[in-house]
Amino acid sequence: MPRFFRLDEPALDGLIEALRQQGYTAVGPRVRDGAVIYDEISSVADLPQGWASEQEAGKYRLNRDPSAGPFDYVIGPSSWKQWLHPPEARLFAAERENGAFRILPNTTSAPRYALVGVRACELAAIAIQDRVLLGDRYTDPIYQARRKALFVVAVNCTRSAATCFCASMQTGPRAVEGFDLALTPVGNGRQYLGETGTDAGAAVAGELGWPEAPPEMMSEAAETVRAAARAQTRNVALEGLAEALTAAAEHPRWETVAKRCMACGNCTLACPTCFCTTVEDTSTVDGARAERWRKWDSCFTQSFSYIHGGSVRTSVKSRYRQWLTHKLAYWQQQFGTPGCVGCGRCITWCPAGIDLTEEARALRA
Amino acid sequence: MSPDDPMLPVAYRVEKVTKETRDTFTLVTRRVDRAPRHAFEPGQFSMLYVCAVGELPISISGDTADKQNLTYTVRSVGQVTNQLVSLGVGDTLGVRGPFGVPWPVEEARGKDVVVVAGGIGLAPLRPVLYHILRRREEYGRLVLLYGARSPQDQLFRKELTQWSQAPESRVLTTVDYGGVNWHGHVGVVTTMFRYVRLRPERTIAMVCGPEIMMRFVARELETRGVERSQIRVSMERNMKCGCGFCGHCQYGPDFICKDGPVFSYDRIQSRMEAYEI
Numbered sequence: 187m188p189r190f191f192r193l194d195e196p197a198l199d200g201l202i203e204a205l206r207q208q209g210y211t212a213v214g215p216r217v218r219d220g221a222v223i224y225d226e227i228s229s230v231a232d233l234p235q236g237w238a239s240e241q242e243a244g245k246y247r248l249n250r251d252p253s254a255g256p257f258d259y260v261i262g263p264s265s266w267k268q269w270l271h272p273p274e275a276r277l278f279a280a281e282r283e284n285g286a287f288r289i290l291p292n293t294t295s296a297p298r299y300a301l302v303g304v305r306a307c308e309l310a311a312i313a314i315q316d317r318v319l320l321g322d323r324y325t326d327p328i329y330q331a332r333r334k335a336l337f338v339v340a341v342n343c344t345r346s347a348a349t350c351f352c353a354s355m356q357t358g359p360r361a362v363e364g365f366d367l368a369l370t371p372v373g374n375g376r377q378y379l380g381e382t383g384t385d386a387g388a389a390v391a392g393e394l395g396w397p398e399a400p401p402e403m404m405s406e407a408a409e410t411v412r413a414a415a416r417a418q419t420r421n422v423a424l425e426g427l428a429e430a431l432t433a434a435a436e437h438p439r440w441e442t443v444a445k446r447c448m449a450c451g452n453c454t455l456a457c458p459t460c461f462c463t464t465v466e467d468t469s470t471v472d473g474a475r476a477e478r479w480r481k482w483d484s485c486f487t488q489s490f491s492y493i494h495g496g497s498v499r500t501s502v503k504s505r506y507r508q509w510l511t512h513k514l515a516y517w518q519q520q521f522g523t524p525g526c527v528g529c530g531r532c533i534t535w536c537p538a539g540i541d542l543t544e545e546a547r548a549l550r551a
Numbered sequence: 552m553s554p555d556d557p558m559l560p561v562a563y564r565v566e567k568v569t570k571e572t573r574d575t576f577t578l579v580t581r582r583v584d585r586a587p588r589h590a591f592e593p594g595q596f597s598m599l600y601v602c603a604v605g606e607l608p609i610s611i612s613g614d615t616a617d618k619q620n621l622t623y624t625v626r627s628v629g630q631v632t633n634q635l636v637s638l639g640v641g642d643t644l645g646v647r648g649p650f651g652v653p654w655p656v657e658e659a660r661g662k663d664v665v666v667v668a669g670g671i672g673l674a675p676l677r678p679v680l681y682h683i684l685r686r687r688e689e690y691g692r693l694v695l696l697y698g699a700r701s702p703q704d705q706l707f708r709k710e711l712t713q714w715s716q717a718p719e720s721r722v723l724t725t726v727d728y729g730g731v732n733w734h735g736h737v738g739v740v741t742t743m744f745r746y747v748r749l750r751p752e753r754t755i756a757m758v759c760g761p762e763i764m765m766r767f768v769a770r771e772l773e774t775r776g777v778e779r780s781q782i783r784v785s786m787e788r789n790m791k792c793g794c795g796f797c798g799h800c801q802y803g804p805d806f807i808c809k810d811g812p813v814f815s816y817d818r819i820q821s822r823m824e825a826y827e828i
Contacts, residue, residue, distance in 0.1 A: 277558045280602050286583065286643040287602040291559055323809055324557045324794035432804075435825055462798030465791050469603035476603035480558075483797070490799060493789050494628045504827030512801065519804035 189388075190404055191380035191396035193369065198256075198378060199230045200394055201339070201367075202302065210300035210337055213269055215259060220248050222262035224269070227302065234259045241347035241530070244539025255375020257303060260347040263535055265458035266308055269299050270332050271315060277465070277478045287476075296331030302339045304365065306358030307350075309340055310527040311458030313364055317521045318461050328480075337386065340365035344375065344410045346417045349530030351543055354421035357527045359414045367391065370407035379407040420543045422514075422528065423550075430550045431515035435507065439548045444503035446538040451484030453532035453540075454509065459525050462490075485509050514546060557794045560600040560645025561589070565638050566620060571706050575626040575671065576636040577612065581619055583643060588621050592653035593678030594785060594813050598793045599623065600645030601638075605631040608790045608808070610675035611649060615682060621646060624674035624706065650793040652813045654679050655783060659755045663691035665747075665777075667768045669698045669740055669760020673706050675785055675812075676759050680710075684717050693720040694747050698740030698764070701728045721747065740764060741771045751776030757813075759785040766823050769816045779817035786811050786819070803828055 193201070202212050206228065214227040217234045227233065233256035240247040241260060251258075279290040304312070316333065319326040343350075343359035352358030361368045366387035369378040379399050382388040454460040464483035469476040483490060486505050491498035499505045517525030526542070533541050563580035570576055582588055589597070591611050600606040613622025627636040638644060656679060664683060668676050683690050695714060699705045705724065715722035723743045725736040736743065740760070754777050758768050765784045772782050788807045791797035800807035803822050805814070822828045 278560075280645075282602050285639075285641055286564070287562065287645075289559055289562065289645065291556065319796060322795050324796070325555075326796050327556045327558075435828070461796065463791065463796065464799070465606065465797075467603055467605050473603050478600075478606075483791075483799070485798065491789055493787055498788065499827045501827060508801070508828075516801070516804040520806070 188398040189382050190399040191382075191391055192399045192403060193378040193380045193396055195230055195376060197394065197396060198369075201390065202227065202229055204390060204394055205300040205302075205337060210298050212300045212302055214302035215257075215262075217248065221246060222248065222259045223264040224266065224303075230256060233257070233303075238345070239347060241349045241534045242539075243349065243533050243541045244536055246534050253374065255371050257341045257369070257371050258345055258375045260343070260345055260350065261305055261308070261529060261531065263456050263531065265456065265529075265531065266301055266304060266312060267315060267458050267461075269301065270312065270336070271319065271329050271461060273482045275328050275480050277480050280476045280478070282474055282476065296328075296335050298335040298337075299332065300337040300339065302341075304338050304340045304361075305343055305529075306340065306361040307352040307355070307527040307529040308458055309338070309361050309364040310352075310355075310357035311529070314459045314521070314523055314525060314527070315461060317523065322521075338365045338367075340368040340383075342368060342370040342407070342411045343414045344371050346414045347530060347534070348419055349533040350418050350528065351420040351422055351530060352528035353415040353418050355424065355524065355526060355528030360411045370411060372403055372406045372410060377403075379403050420530065420533075420541070422526070422543050422546050424524065427546065427550070428515040428518040428524070431511050431546070434549045435511070437549050439545065440503045440507050443506055443540060443545055444501065446540055447502050447506045448538060449486040449502045449505055450537060451486040452535045452537060454484040454486060455482065456531035456535040457513075458529060458531070459513075459527065460484075485512070510542065510545060510549075513542075557647065558792065560598070560606075560647050562643050563621060563646045565640055565642045565644065568638070568640060571624060572704050574628075574636070575624060575706060577622060577624045578635070578638060578644075579613070579620045579622045580644065580646070581621075588619060589646065589649055591615065591621070591649040593656055593682055594654035594675055595649035595651045596675070596793075596812065597621065597623070597646050597648040598650070598790070599631075599635060600647070601631055601634040602643070602645070604634045606645070606647075606791075607631045607635075608650075608793060609635075610785075612674035612677045615678055616685060624671065624677075626671045648793055650808050652809075652811055654757050654785075654813055655755065656682050659683075660689050661691065663694070663750055663754045665694045665696070665749065665754055665756040665772070667696045667740060667756060667758045667760070669764040670700065670704070671706070672760035672764075672785070673697055676757060677707065677710075679757060680714055684714065684720075687718060691719070691753060692750075693717070695720075695722045696740050696743045696747070697722065697724045698743075698760070699724070699726050701726050701730065702733050702735070723747065739767070741767050744771050744775060749775050749777065751778075755781045755783070757783050762786070762823070769820070769823070779820060780815050782816035783813050784816055784819070784823075785813050
């Protein structure tokens with residue numbers, strides 16, 4: 187059984203259809219509100235063909251580009267955590283009677299998603315969330331159920347945005363593991379080199395009868411992805427970074443960046459690894475039925491660190507410091523990996539254009 | 552959903568309510584389904600859920616030898632604690648956990664134990680006192696230094712007297728404001744150290760109270776020759792889950808819920824001296 191296959195656009199349509207036939211909800215990139223976001227797709231026609239993004243610190247523009255194939259866009263504001271670690275999830279319901287209550291656990295089964303177009307940096311982000319939500323002392327059942335039911339179609343990057351720095355984080359742009367199938371656009375983005383990563387992926391490839399890829403297609407694909415890596419202009423020097431940041435708690439740079447940071451929390455929402463949540467209780471007016479919901483939260487809010495008597499992190503400086511130090515230093519100690527994958531979303535989607543790579547460099551100085 | 556979902560509370564019934572002070576109550580609770588209560592060690596906490604209101608981390612203040620009940624001492628300071636202290640006998644609350652690293656009662660065996668508590672900080676330490684007094688001969692000297700805001704704010708007053716009468720045990724209390732009828736000590740809890748002679752090389756200290764109090768107590772203990780590694784403090788941060796998912800209780804590289812709440816002072820000393828960590 188070959189591991190590498192040649193796909194054309196109808197074959198890609200066939201893949202999406204086959205996954206849907208198998209009961210998966212296919213989720214992939216689409217253009218909405220002037221950005222590439224992830225949502226349900228039913229065919230190649232839904233993909234952002236003919237669009238290219240222009241990204242810089244605090245800037246995102248989606249421009250018409252007739253030469254751009256369906257996967258030539260660079261990642262937008264959404265990430266797959268929306269599908270695996272949902273922004274809102276009901277933990278349980280409770281029914282109350284005469285001072286007592288009964289807990290009613292969730293009974294609906296998890297959705298089965300086929301994610302189409304997962305980039306290498308995003309695979310790394312999923313692996314990081316796996317470590318946090320599945321690989322620690324406790325297991326998050328909501329994440330676990332969605333994760334188990336998952337089918338992943340990765341797509342290797344052929345272009346980098348100015349905000350990309352996955353190469354320096356050693357997470358991309360080529361997908362190495364964590365996918366069922368991986369595609370690399372070749373021949374101006376209208377053909378694909380397919381690669382199987384799991385038995386489930388190989389089964390789909392076999393079922394669809396894809397022809398084996400010719401050797402020149404493999405070398406073209408490898409070169410395209412290498413070129414995307416070379417095109418990256420930003421980087422983070424990982425060596426010694428965690429130690430340097432841990433020691434930099436009183437660095438004057440935190441004051442400087444706090445003057446620009448609005449503590450809006452955009453970076454934490456756009457970040458594919460940020461996992462923090464809060465809980466909210468709802469109830470009917472008579473209090474007979476209540477629900478407990480988990481929602482994404484951000485360490486940039488003041489309420490995040492509230493304990494009786496006040497918040498621990500009142501200054502914006504301390505909140506930015508918490509976020510960045512967690513991402514690049516504490517995470518390493520907590521989970522054995524940095525919490526950053528180099529996707530650049532926090533740079534693009536910061537309204538003040540704060541650049542994580544620049545801050546990390548300044549904090550080492 | 553899986554039955555071992557750590558976010559699902561188990562219903563406990565309130566069996567007894569004791570008013571300790573004007574704002575602090577002790578709730579004795581028992582599992583509604585009559586199954587054995589959750590096992591716990593001194594210093595661990597539960598997430599207590601009040602239906603439709605919210606959930607909070609509350610330390611277990613009861614005796615590990617009580618195999619039927621889980622006991623909590625709650626001070627009313629906000630929405631959820633107000634509801635908790637208003638629960639009556641027969642009312643139900645939700646319990647998750649217990650969570651967290653306990654006090655080092657095994658490691659303390661054979662050593663002198665200095666317990667220093669401030670305010671409600673006595674509640675998470677009470678299981679330690681029960682534990683030691685039940686095995687009195689297995690431990691060295693026992694000293695409890697307890698600071699409260701006023702005589703009326705002292706918790707467990709009857710027990711304080713009982714504990715002071717145990718062999719080789721001293722209980723010293725102090726208050727911030729004494730009032731005219733108070734003949735005891737007035738001042739912060741660190742001023743009590745002058746009345747006890749520590750044997751630092753064989754002493755282990757367990758400290759719980761407001762962060763600033765713990766900082767000064769730890770410094771005082773260090774000045775008196777107790778090694779940083781023999782000083783344990785119990786930290787508090789915002790918590791939503793208790794199991795390391797919500798991120799709220801992070802304290803530098805540690806999660807208070809699973810790496811704490813009890814920490815060795817040598818691990819967190821520099822963090823305790825810094826602001827807004």
